[in-house]
Amino acid sequence: MGTVDEAWQESLFTNGHFHRPSAGGTIPVRDKASAEIFAVAGLATEADVELAVAAARTAQPAWSERTYAERAAVLRGAAAALADRAKQFRDLIIRETGCIGGKADYEIGAAASELVEAAGLASRATGEVLPSGHAGRFSLSERVPVGLVGAITPWNFPLVLGMRVIAPALALGNAVLLKPSPETPVSGGLAIAALFEDAGLPAGLFQVLPGDVEVGQRLVTHPDIAMIHFTGSTKVGRQIAQTAGGLLKKVSLELGGNNALIILDDADLDQAAMIGAWSSFHYQGQTCITAGRHIVQRGIADAYAAALAARADAISVGNTFTEDVGLGPMINSVQLERAAGMLAEAVSEGAAVIAGGTTDGPYFRPTVVREISRSSRLWTDEIFAPVAPILVVEDDDEAVAVANDTEYGLVNSVLTGDTYRGIRLARRLRAGMVHVNDATPQDEALAPFGGIGQSGLGGRSGGDSNIEEFTERRWLTVTEGPAHYPY
């Protein structure tokens, strides 16, 4: 098995087949370090979306009527196929996203967990027998699939962010039409289709439509697609919510963050610096759960800044496919230049760079910044690069006030030697997720992952939250004996 199966080249995946798009457009897939084009995906057109929707409409009712055991077997089969193809996925993810092998391994393990948990979910979409105010009435609330789910995903964790939608949605009897990011159409789309092909999923239930804005917009506006699950930037999420709102379409939005890591003066210094470095630098800071703000109590601030800068300086940066390094290339030059511009702006406003601060081709050195202004874009916006800005606060109250002073609300962490102090403080933080004594990047297949404010809308990903996401409730009554009405 090579890095890219021949069938995927210049292809989409609809109605159970890899095939060329109707108008023959393509998307070059680059190795993010070398810029070599190592694969070519097909570019879906509106006509391809129509064909995929028609196939999904045909296939979905019969799928929802399959037994839960049959649906679960397909999901377990996809997990087995992923294990068989693990090396292929590892190489793909490293090259398509520019990450280290450890991050690719994490994605493969997390995607396998999503499949296995979803297999269990197939039997857990239970309803209720309700008390009824009508004598002789049998009243039920049952779970029914949403129908056709459109999934739009980003490039940073293409396998797992796709799988956390695809697996539970299929388990619960839906069909899924996936539009991966044009940066990662293979590990985020075509390779996933191969897993379900290997597992024997019937045609039409999972389809991959690589493309960019136009394909995404068509999924959002298509009248037969009942729900959009979007993971990506707050800006695009807002546009999707506006369009979907006009159409009264169900949406679930997993968006950006500007997450705080709070370091209290009783925290262990070495642990704090290690957690701080991981929270801001892993995968070049390109995750929604990266720490973009380090809020540090004065008593530990100087020592923490120095320890974090030393860790940043010790990280090697380079081609993650060919070298043993800690960080790889940025996803593209637009992201790199945006972050470098935000850093330069902060410096012009008085911020001091105490580690990194330089770029070289696609590489951005891990960077630590002090004396940051609270109004600087580097502090108020999602950076999406390996930059750790540090702000000093006096006490717990100020730490909470500064952390909550953001329109986002995805995840925060608190580091302290006093666990109860950490819990008290954590419960005052306005975010969908809070961790005490650990890094901001955390995700588990069973945990309710998601944000509030500008970080998300809709439900949560993970565990039984997925039942709320990917089913509707139906009230069903059966009345015994003749009913009586006035006319």
Ligand code: NAD
């Ligand atoms: P993006 O918003 O630019 O794109 C995401 C997806 O939407 C891509 O597939 C893109 O092609 C598509 N798209 C773009 N414009 C569209 C439109 N008008 N209509 C429909 N689809 C459209 O995001 P990105 O740069 O790929 O990813 C980075 C962003 O994703 C960051 O903001 C990050 O915080 C966020 N993210 C959030 C989570 C989460 O779970 N909360 C996870 C990962 C990434």
